[in-house]
Amino acid sequence: MATAIDSKIPAGNITEKWESYKGHVPLVAPNNKRRIDVIIVGSGLAGASAAASLGELGYNVKCFTFHDSPRRAHSIAAQGGINAAKNYRNDGDSVYRLFYDTIKGGDFRAREANVHRLAEVSGDIIDQCVAQGVPFAREYGGLLDNRSFGGTQVSRTFYARGQTGQQLLIGAYQALSRQVALGTVKLYNRHEMLDTVVVDGKCRGIIVRNLLTGELERHAAHAVVLCTGGYGNVFYLSTNAMMCNTTATWRAHRRGAFFGNPCYTQIHPTCIPVSGEYQSKLTLMSESLRNDGRCWVPKKAEDRLKDPRQIPEEDRDYYLERRYPAFGNLVPRDIASRAAKVACDEGLGVGKSGLAVYLDFADAIKRKGKAAVELAYGNLFDMYAKITGENPYETPMRIYPAVHYTMGGLWVDYDLMTSVPGLYACGEANFSDHGANRLGASALMQGLADGYFVLPYTIGSYLSKEIRTGAISTNTPEFEQVEKEVRERINQLMNLGGSQSVESFHRRLGKIMWDKCGMARNAEGLKQAIQEIQALKAEFWKDAFVPGSANDFNPELEKAWRVADFIELGELMCRDALHRNESCGGHFREEYQTDKGEAERDDVNFQYVAAWEWGGNGEPVLHKEPLVYEEIEVVQRSYE
Amino acid sequence: MKLNLKIWRQGGKYKGEFVNYPNLEVNPDMSFLEMLDVLNEELVSKREEPVAFEHDCREGICGTCSLVIDGQAHGPMKGTTTCQVHMRHYHEGETIVIEPFRAQSFPVIKDLVVDRSAFDRIIQSGGYVSVNTGQAQDANAIPIEKEQASHSFDAAACIGCGACVAACPNSSAMLFTSAKVSHLALLPQGLVEHQKRVLAMVAQMDKEGFGKCSNVTACEAECPKEISVENIARMNREYMGAVFASDKKMV
Numbered sequence: 001m002a003t004a005i006d007s008k009i010p011a012g013n014i015t016e017k018w019e020s021y022k023g024h025v026p027l028v029a030p031n032n033k034r035r036i037d038v039i040i041v042g043s044g045l046a047g048a049s050a051a052a053s054l055g056e057l058g059y060n061v062k063c064f065t066f067h068d069s070p071r072r073a074h075s076i077a078a079q080g081g082i083n084a085a086k087n088y089r090n091d092g093d094s095v096y097r098l099f100y101d102t103i104k105g106g107d108f109r110a111r112e113a114n115v116h117r118l119a120e121v122s123g124d125i126i127d128q129c130v131a132q133g134v135p136f137a138r139e140y141g142g143l144l145d146n147r148s149f150g151g152t153q154v155s156r157t158f159y160a161r162g163q164t165g166q167q168l169l170i171g172a173y174q175a176l177s178r179q180v181a182l183g184t185v186k187l188y189n190r191h192e193m194l195d196t197v198v199v200d201g202k203c204r205g206i207i208v209r210n211l212l213t214g215e216l217e218r219h220a221a222h223a224v225v226l227c228t229g230g231y232g233n234v235f236y237l238s239t240n241a242m243m244c245n246t247t248a249t250w251r252a253h254r255r256g257a258f259f260g261n262p263c264y265t266q267i268h269p270t271c272i273p274v275s276g277e278y279q280s281k282l283t284l285m286s287e288s289l290r291n292d293g294r295c296w297v298p299k300k301a302e303d304r305l306k307d308p309r310q311i312p313e314e315d316r317d318y319y320l321e322r323r324y325p326a327f328g329n330l331v332p333r334d335i336a337s338r339a340a341k342v343a344c345d346e347g348l349g350v351g352k353s354g355l356a357v358y359l360d361f362a363d364a365i366k367r368k369g370k371a372a373v374e375l376a377y378g379n380l381f382d383m384y385a386k387i388t389g390e391n392p393y394e395t396p397m398r399i400y401p402a403v404h405y406t407m408g409g410l411w412v413d414y415d416l417m418t419s420v421p422g423l424y425a426c427g428e429a430n431f432s433d434h435g436a437n438r439l440g441a442s443a444l445m446q447g448l449a450d451g452y453f454v455l456p457y458t459i460g461s462y463l464s465k466e467i468r469t470g471a472i473s474t475n476t477p478e479f480e481q482v483e484k485e486v487r488e489r490i491n492q493l494m495n496l497g498g499s500q501s502v503e504s505f506h507r508r509l510g511k512i513m514w515d516k517c518g519m520a521r522n523a524e525g526l527k528q529a530i531q532e533i534q535a536l537k538a539e540f541w542k543d544a545f546v547p548g549s550a551n552d553f554n555p556e557l558e559k560a561w562r563v564a565d566f567i568e569l570g571e572l573m574c575r576d577a578l579h580r581n582e583s584c585g586g587h588f589r590e591e592y593q594t595d596k597g598e599a600e601r602d603d604v605n606f607q608y609v610a611a612w613e614w615g616g617n618g619e620p621v622l623h624k625e626p627l628v629y630e631e632i633e634v635v636q637r638s639y640e
Numbered sequence: 641m642k643l644n645l646k647i648w649r650q651g652g653k654y655k656g657e658f659v660n661y662p663n664l665e666v667n668p669d670m671s672f673l674e675m676l677d678v679l680n681e682e683l684v685s686k687r688e689e690p691v692a693f694e695h696d697c698r699e700g701i702c703g704t705c706s707l708v709i710d711g712q713a714h715g716p717m718k719g720t721t722t723c724q725v726h727m728r729h730y731h732e733g734e735t736i737v738i739e740p741f742r743a744q745s746f747p748v749i750k751d752l753v754v755d756r757s758a759f760d761r762i763i764q765s766g767g768y769v770s771v772n773t774g775q776a777q778d779a780n781a782i783p784i785e786k787e788q789a790s791h792s793f794d795a796a797a798c799i800g801c802g803a804c805v806a807a808c809p810n811s812s813a814m815l816f817t818s819a820k821v822s823h824l825a826l827l828p829q830g831l832v833e834h835q836k837r838v839l840a841m842v843a844q845m846d847k848e849g850f851g852k853c854s855n856v857t858a859c860e861a862e863c864p865k866e867i868s869v870e871n872i873a874r875m876n877r878e879y880m881g882a883v884f885a886s887d888k889k890m891v
């Protein structure tokens with residue numbers, strides 16, 4: 001049965017924990033750092049910032065990415081912005097308020113101490129990025145501009161046109177490139193990590209595949225940090241880049257790292273709706289659009305297919321403004337998504353599929369002028385027009401929720417260490433500070449906080465005990481064994497010789513997940529989903545087909561390995577969703593809702609992080625980290 | 641609608657040749673890459689090796705996709721990456737010729753996939769501000785004129801795709817390199833190292849074997865982010881200034 005696990009939260013008042021931790025954490029002397037090897041897997045915001053910062057400190061760093069360049073990481077696609085409690089607006093923001101908003105936005109399922117630390121370092125991130133040359137939006141006076149995002153009543157979001165992730169990643173990539181030139185970081189692009197190696201209970205290295213030659217390589221280090229992003233693509237269709245996958249985190253899980261809250265998925269309310277069977281991915285329309293766009297559906301079902309401009313005001317239901325007057329169109333994502341689903345379930349969805357609502361800018365254009373709207377959202381409008389062939393300056397956008405972000409991930413303690421000593425997880429790859437729902441513009445903040453300002457301190461606490469270890473050899477039975485297992489699995493995939501493409505399995509998995517473990521879930525559906533996924537897994541290992549060779553550049557083989565991991569993760573997500581008999585944030589169980597259709601938490605029985613241990617071929621084992629709120633009073637979340 | 645594809649294949653059983661794929665059934669709402677997905681699904685179902693091509697974000701920001709489509713890098717539309725091209729711009733029965741980005745410094749890896757790591761090495765040679773984590777002052781300590789910041793941004797919008805190189809008859813990397821030089825030179829943060837930076841980056845660019853610029857401006861025309869050739873002019877000025885300054889220091 002479940003055992004409690006230790007999150008190593010420092011003692012003391014919430015506002016003093018991090019300061020006092022930093023003051024007391026053991027340090028590694030500069031001459032010793034040179035003798036310590038650290039592996040960073042991933043070069044997104046979390047990985048690039050961590051690799052650069054550890055390189056600057058003097059550690060020997062190796063950074064791996066399966067991309068052809070670190071700058072391609074999925075972080076590049078983030079549009080809207082990054083939060084920081086700078087209070088440059090003088091609108092009442094503070095570290096405490098950012099902390100509070102994040103805990104509340106996460107529906108009281110995040111760890112207080114981590115979230116407070118995140119809010120504390122948020123301002124430093126903006127300073128660092130500006131110093132690197134990140135061209136954030138500015139006002140006419142030359143100072144930085146801000147916008148508001150969902151779930152808050154202050155303007156604390158810094159942005160760089162609609163390309164904030166791109167500019168932040170370029171900043172981190174440049175810092176990383178500088179360390180590569182200085183020789184502190186060795187970069188391995190087009191290398192995919194396929195497993196971790198644990199020696200005497202500590203993570204000591206990884207096995208990677210050179211994607212150009214197919215060769216397997218062993219790399220050893222005193223600590224390994226996974227910054228490998230989220231697993232939203234388990235749903236097949238999502239706003240994530242096509243290559244995002246769970247392989248690194250899932251393989252680490254199978255080697256002993258607990259998986260935290262796998263069922264917490266964020267469904268983003270404003271995405272371009274699905275248009276056909278061939279669809280390969282979904283495109284996000286940034287949340288920032290809800291600053292000026294108004295969500296509505298027709299009040300009468302017969303107006304569904306009418307030209308929206310012909311539908312008079314009195315026949316429109318601005319459902320967010322009606323249901324949540326205090327926050328209006330800026331309610332948090334989970335609430336906005338569910339409201340769109342409710343409208344469509346009632347038969348009021350627009351467009352051919354009936355799975356879309358309007359996001360209307362007519363009022364904003366009237367109020368501010370087209371030029372101002374274009375300045376703020378021009379590139380998003382262009383993107384919409386390119387994809388749909390419609391002009392959003394003239395007719396309202398059609399949008400629908402889509403899978404966007406995974407709050408779940410590898411369970412980590414206050415140090416960002418997983419349950420395997422020496423193995424860390426940062427960025428979207430960890431189960432994170434966002435609880436059951438992430439607020440907009442907080443993922444970029446968390447990824448960079450982890451990499452620039454948290455890990456460089458916390459990893460010292462472990463590495464200070466490693467200064468006498470000496471170089472770690474890859475010539476050991478443990479490395480040999482893991483490499484052998486990896487090779488066997490590759491051979492197995494290459495030799496499947498079945499009749500169905502890997503892609504088709506991924507699509508089927510996605511459909512099961514979306515239908516039964518998506519925006520709304522229930523026990524019956526989840527039980528079915530688990531059975532269907534088990535059957536799919538068996539079928540995959542009997543009837544999939546992988547063309548090409550293992551000793552060559554072979555994207556189909558890469559995909560096959562990733563999809564096989566996704567299938568296993570999908571089952572765990574369903575199990576987690578099934579066990580959590582409550583609704584919270586992005587996890588909405590139909591059986592647990594208030595009269596008004598809002599999520600109904602069960603704080604008595606479920607105020608904990610579910611950390612799952614790999615159960616081999618048996619059932620996974622649940623461990624619980626109780627969430628203790630010392631600072632914040634846990635209440636029913638309301639945005640009315 | 642039905643379309644014919646003529647695709648460059650290289651590696652495995654192909655020596656480097658065009659292969660025809662006639663009569664592919666295509667939905668006009670598909671993206672160009674979704675069309676290639678459909679082709680690949682068909683090939684896999686016939687147990688043939690699919691066409692290797694690179695892509696990731698599929699929304700025009702990561703710079704991973706490439707392809708020369710009917711002779712144009714990233715296809716026919718201005719300011720658009722390959723992944724943003726939709727099939728509604730094509731007509732029944734058309735033949736589309738698809739090739740990799742060709743340049744000596746971008747060796748072909750397989751089919752339509754090329755190695756663009758030379759770009760990373762150009763950035764490593766100096767495309768950054770030398771500031772360590774924790775050394776920064778308050779973000780609002782240096783006001784920057786909105787206009788100036790916006791100019792810098794226009795250059796920083798480069799996605800590192802390499803279309804400029806593929807479009808250039810000399811395979812020059814001037815547009816890419818000058819975009820980074822400009823992004824940083826236009827900001828006070830980047831000014832301190834601007835001379836050292838431009839010298840190092842130009843030297844690396846030459847070392848990678850990219851060609852010289854002869855002002856054809858095909859790069860700007862095919863750049864999906866519409867990076868302006870003014871950046872090249874700025875880089876040339878920066879370079880001359882830096883050479884002059886370093887000459888002076890030597891005397």
Ligand SMILES: Cc1cc2nc3c(=O)[nH]c(=O)nc-3n(C[C@H](O)[C@H](O)[C@H](O)COP(=O)(O)OP(=O)(O)OC[C@H]3O[C@@H](n4cnc5c(N)ncnc54)[C@H](O)[C@@H]3O)c2cc1C
Pocket residue numbers: 041042043044045046047064065066067070072073074075076077078079080081082164165191192193194227228229230239240241244245247248284404405426427428429440441442443444445447
């Ligand atoms: C369209 C979109 C818009 C968004 N907009 C915002 C926004 O406005 N604000 C905000 O705060 N958040 C936003 N987000 C969320 C945010 O972008 C991500 O959560 C964040 O960037 C993740 O960063 P990361 O460093 O953790 O991972 P990633 O950027 O995904 O990087 C993962 C890295 O790991 C590498 N990798 C993975 N597996 C392996 C392996 N097995 N071997 C080797 N390398 C591996 C990859 O190559 C890559 O370098 C958005 C997300 C999407 C999808």
Ligand code: SF4
Pocket residue numbers: 797798799800801802803804805815816819859862863864865866867
């Ligand atoms: S300058 Fe334009 S074409 Fe060249 S790499 Fe940058 S975005 Fe691509």
Ligand code: FES
Pocket residue numbers: 694695696697698699700701702703704705706721722723724
């Ligand atoms: S796939 Fe990212 S720019 Fe085309």
